Amino acid sequence: NAGVTQTPKFQVLKTGQSMTLQCAQDMNHEYMSWYRQDPGMGLRLIHYSVGAGITDQGEVPNGYNVSRSTTEDFPLRLLSAAPSQTSVYFCASSYFGPGHSVGTQYFGPGTRLLVL
Amino acid sequence: AQKITQTQPGMFVQEKEAVTLDCTYDTSDQSYGLFWYKQPSSGEMIFLIYQGSYDEQNATEGRYSLNFQKARKSANLVISASQLGDSAMYFCAMREGTGNQFYFGTGTSLTVIP
Numbered sequence: 001n002a003g004v005t006q007t008p009k010f011q012v013l014k015t016g017q018s019m020t021l022q023c024a025q026d027m028n029h030e031y032m033s034w035y036r037q038d039p040g041m042g043l044r045l046i047h048y049s050v051g052a053g054i055t056d057q058g059e060v061p062n063g064y065n066v067s068r069s070t071t072e073d074f075p076l077r078l079l080s081a082a083p084s085q086t087s088v089y090f091c092a093s094s095y096f097g098p099g100h101s102v103g104t105q106y107f108g109p110g111t112r113l114l115v116l
Numbered sequence: 117a118q119k120i121t122q123t124q125p126g127m128f129v130q131e132k133e134a135v136t137l138d139c140t141y142d143t144s145d146q147s148y149g150l151f152w153y154k155q156p157s158s159g160e161m162i163f164l165i166y167q168g169s170y171d172e173q174n175a176t177e178g179r180y181s182l183n184f185q186k187a188r189k190s191a192n193l194v195i196s197a198s199q200l201g202d203s204a205m206y207f208c209a210m211r212e213g214t215g216n217q218f219y220f221g222t223g224t225s226l227t228v229i230p
Contacts, residue, residue: 031216042120042207043161043220050216058217090161103149103211105218107161 001026006091006108013081013115021076021111023091031094031103032074033058034066036087037110043090049074081115088112117142119219120208126225129198136183137193137224139208145169147213150191152182155205155223164206167191198228 007022025032033048035058045058049068063085065077074093078085092105121140129135141150152164167175167182175182183192195202208221 033218035220040222042222043209045217045219048216056216088159092161104151104163104166106163107153110159110161 003027004091004093004106004108006089006111008111009109010112011114013078013113015081015083015115017081019078019081021078021089021091021113023074023076023108024072025074025091025093025106026072027093027095027106028071029093029095029106030071031105032068033092033105034064034074034076035090035092036060036085037090038087046076046089078113081113083115086113086115118221119143119212120210120221122208122221122224124224125222126227128227128229129195129202131200131228131230132197134194134196135198135226137195137206137208137226139191139193139221141189141191141208141210143189143210143212145213145215149211150182150184151209151211151218152180152191152193153207153209154202155207156201157204161207165193195226200228200230202226203228 004025030051034046035043044060047066049055089111091108094103094105148169150167154162165177165180167184179196181194205223207223
């Protein structure tokens with residue numbers, strides 16, 4: 001199993017540009033999420049999904065869109081990039097089924113985004 | 117109010133010694149899960165240990181143990197026999213009840229001194 005994969009590893013954008021960060025998992029996990037990590041602030045939840053066709057907002061959703069058309073994929077779209085969105089972005093997945101209420105999250109390697 | 121508080125921005129420990137990383141949490145749910153993750157300088161997030169709120173025993177995974185004190189709402193990570201490879205950021209996290217959101221603390225940077 002590849003686990004959770006993210007592309008690209010690094011991206012530079014200009015203010016106002018849009019882009020999509022890709023995330024895929026091959027563990028058949030229902031739950032997927034996106035976080036951003038900024039110095040001194042830990043990880044903050046942007047959006048999450050509990051299954052195909054179901055998404056919801058986390059703590060810091062503004063400026064980002066998500067969709068979940070398949071169990072495997074959960075892309076994050078930046079609509080109009082701003083310097084404040086310079087961060088490291090992590091995708092994670094977990095299994096929330098019966099008997100698995102632990103819900104341990106497994107993380108992708110991260111995407112470093114720089115917005116100029 | 118912060119859901120997860122880690123009050124130690126940085127810690128130092130001598131190699132082969134034990135170290136405790138502090139974590140307190142805030143929830144009114146009776147059912148919740150507590151997690152610790154390690155983030156080495158390479159950047160990946162590595163799951164270390166889990167404690168459920170109804171678990172009567174403290175969780176252990178190899179050299180990692182979680183000192184769970186429910187009344188104090190604390191979930192401290194204890195690393196025994198520290199190794200140089202333990203130098204990393206450590207994050208405490210919580211999932212409330214059957215909720216779908218995870219909350220992370222701001223992390224503790226651990227440096228193991230030879």
